[in-house]
Amino acid sequence: MIVDDNETTVEVLKKIVQKMGHNVSTALTLNKGLYLSTIKEFDVVMLDVRLPDGNGIASLTEFQNVPSSPEVIIMTGYGDADGAELAIRSGAWDYIEKPASLPMMTLPIIRALQYRETKKQKSNLKSLKREGIVGRSPQLDACLDFVAKASVSDANVLLKGESGTGKELIAKAIHENSVRSLKNFVIADCSSLPVTMLESVLFGDVRDAYSIDDKVRTGLFQQADRGTILLKDVEEMSLALQKTFLRVLEERHVRPVGSRQDIKSDFRLVVSTKRDLEEMTNTGLFRGDLYEKLQSLTLEIPPLRERREDILEIALFHSTKICKRFAMGVKGFAPDFVDVLMAYNWPGNMRELIHALEIAHNVALDSPTLFGQHLPLYVRVNVKRSMIKNVDPTDMSPAEQAQTFPSYKEMRTETIDKAERQYVINLLSFSGNSIKKACEISGMSRPRLYELMKKHHIDRHNVTDEMP
Amino acid sequence: MKVILYIAKDHREGQKLQSAVEKIIPKHLLVVFNMITALSQGLRGPLSDTVLVLCPSCKEDVRELVALRELIQGVRTIIVLPDDERETVAIGHRFQPRFLTMSTPDFKDVSKVLGKMLHLRD
Numbered sequence: 151m152i153v154d155d156n157e158t159t160v161e162v163l164k165k166i167v168q169k170m171g172h173n174v175s176t177a178l179t180l181n182k183g184l185y186l187s188t189i190k191e192f193d194v195v196m197l198d199v200r201l202p203d204g205n206g207i208a209s210l211t212e213f214q215n216v217p218s219s220p221e222v223i224i225m226t227g228y229g230d231a232d233g234a235e236l237a238i239r240s241g242a243w244d245y246i247e248k249p250a251s252l253p254m255m256t257l258p259i260i261r262a263l264q265y266r267e268t269k270k271q272k273s274n275l276k277s278l279k280r281e282g283i284v285g286r287s288p289q290l291d292a293c294l295d296f297v298a299k300a301s302v303s304d305a306n307v308l309l310k311g312e313s314g315t316g317k318e319l320i321a322k323a324i325h326e327n328s329v330r331s332l333k334n335f336v337i338a339d340c341s342s343l344p345v346t347m348l349e350s351v352l353f354g355d356v357r358d359a360y361s362i363d364d365k366v367r368t369g370l371f372q373q374a375d376r377g378t379i380l381l382k383d384v385e386e387m388s389l390a391l392q393k394t395f396l397r398v399l400e401e402r403h404v405r406p407v408g409s410r411q412d413i414k415s416d417f418r419l420v421v422s423t424k425r426d427l428e429e430m431t432n433t434g435l436f437r438g439d440l441y442e443k444l445q446s447l448t449l450e451i452p453p454l455r456e457r458r459e460d461i462l463e464i465a466l467f468h469s470t471k472i473c474k475r476f477a478m479g480v481k482g483f484a485p486d487f488v489d490v491l492m493a494y495n496w497p498g499n500m501r502e503l504i505h506a507l508e509i510a511h512n513v514a515l516d517s518p519t520l521f522g523q524h525l526p527l528y529v530r531v532n533v534k535r536s537m538i539k540n541v542d543p544t545d546m547s548p549a550e551q552a553q554t555f556p557s558y559k560e561m562r563t564e565t566i567d568k569a570e571r572q573y574v575i576n577l578l579s580f581s582g583n584s585i586k587k588a589c590e591i592s593g594m595s596r597p598r599l600y601e602l603m604k605k606h607h608i609d610r611h612n613v614t615d616e617m618p
Numbered sequence: 619m620k621v622i623l624y625i626a627k628d629h630r631e632g633q634k635l636q637s638a639v640e641k642i643i644p645k646h647l648l649v650v651f652n653m654i655t656a657l658s659q660g661l662r663g664p665l666s667d668t669v670l671v672l673c674p675s676c677k678e679d680v681r682e683l684v685a686l687r688e689l690i691q692g693v694r695t696i697i698v699l700p701d702d703e704r705e706t707v708a709i710g711h712r713f714q715p716r717f718l719t720m721s722t723p724d725f726k727d728v729s730k731v732l733g734k735m736l737h738l739r740d
Contacts, residue, residue: 334711342716344730373707475689476662505666512664595737
């Protein structure tokens with residue numbers, strides 16, 4: 151809305167703003183402007199200072215207090231520095247000196263509208279149901295923004311991220327904010343279920359195909375009818391099952407194992423993975439057509455080390471919950487406790503942080519405050535080591551040197567880790583980088599081998615370079 | 619890894635489930651409760667390295683367990699439901715279980731899933 155008593159100014163401005171693609175209302179008096187702002191919604195009000203029935207700056211708050219709470223740009227006379235300062239101090243978004251060039255006129259409007267858009271998004275995020283999702287980092291805001299968008303859609307969602315980053319919480323938030331929230335949120339954990347059971351659990355089965363009472367046991371997809379199903383660790387699915395799953399996705403029908411009848415299910419699908427599905431597709435471990443279908447909406451959830459500013463808030467949130475569960479009074483955090491929390495890298499992400507907090511609370515049962523020493527030893531050792539890595543031992547006092555000398559347990563863990571890493575490298579090299587062959591030779595399961603590769607940061611494609 | 623097993627006192631097949639679990643879990647890592655009040659006390663400790671197996675005897679029992687949901691949030695849970703009625707299943711999913719199943723004569727599926735969960739943690 152443009153509020154100015156100069157009809158020429160109003161007409162020129164109106165054309166400029168309309169050219170920018172916006173609807174414009176105009177008012178030649180303050181009272182008309184105020185009236186219009188109560189019956190219509192405005193994003194921006196361009197308000198002159200000297201109006202026949204009053205002062206624009208004096209009425210600034212009235213404009214800002216209407217339900218649409220628009221951003222107000224004050225238009226002052228040329229060289230009126232005091233008026234400009236007063237406008238800003240009074241909470242105006244910006245001021246324009248009249249007469250102004252076209253860019254000087256349009257730029258504040260563009261910025262005000264951009265700011266308003268961001269503000270709207272933020273307020274949308276504020277109203278999101280986000281149980282257990284804690285933090286204010288820009289990275290987390292981006293995830294919540296994704297939740298907001300995904301929850302108004304019905305497209306398949308793919309959540310990527312390391313273990314413990316909170317993929318399940320994000321999936322739950324998408325469900326809770328969607329129209330399906332009153333129906334079931336079903337979790338199918340592909341890594342916890344034995345391969346031989348997965349198909350029956352997902353799609354159901356005929357309990358006893360040979361008895362008269364061939365009762366069908368409902369599968370998770372059927373239980374997710376009109377609700378949401380989260381397929382965790384989808385990479386664990388066998389290629390044969392992936393084929394069946396693809397058919398279910400295309401037809402939205404499931405056929406219980408041993409049955410000849412299809413059952414319709416209107417489910418919303420969210421899939422999570424901690425692996426690189428694209429790489430798995432390239433190596434033939436995951437179907438390309440299925441991968442295509444899954445990634446309609448994709449979110450990469452950042453690891454905790456990439457949103458460190460959230461660590462303390464997450465720790466406080468879970469500390470309160472743990473204290474409640476342990477039936478103990480709320481505990482304070484000593485500065486050295488916070489220092490260790492902030493310095494550690496949390497490779498296991500939130501899950502590891504919560505585990506460490508549980509241990510700390512358990513150790514500090516009678517202490518009203520949590521100190522660094524209450525945290526698990528491996529966390530403290532890791533932080534200490536990273537702190538002294540660059541210090542020359544000869545510069546240390548004997549006591550400090552003694553502190554850096556590893557304990558028997560540390561030495562043992564380190565030695566085993568080194569041997570374990572070398573074993574996996576040798577194994578992959580010997581098996582020609584074939585995971586299948588490596589599992590056969592070592593007797594390890596596929597998940598266990600991947601777990602070790604991840605633990606020791608071994609990329610099987612670089613194994614030859616890593617050989618001693 | 620610790621396993622907390624809740625089997626409702628009046629569960630007909632409870633003993634069979636306990637025997638099935640005992641075959642895979644060393645006794646010192648298994649804690650068994652038969653009353654919800656005792657279970658809620660048993661949950662007052664570190665749980666991040668725990669698998670919870672819940673075996674309520676009836677729908678009412680399932681509903682009572684829901685009151686503990688806040689305590690067990692994030693804990694890997696297996697739930698063995700007393701029936702497969704739509705409402706019971708819906709309540710069962712509120713626990714966000716890793717595995718939801720119904721009582722079977724031998725609880726083989728529970729053993730298999732629990733076995734795999736333990737294997738993954740080793």
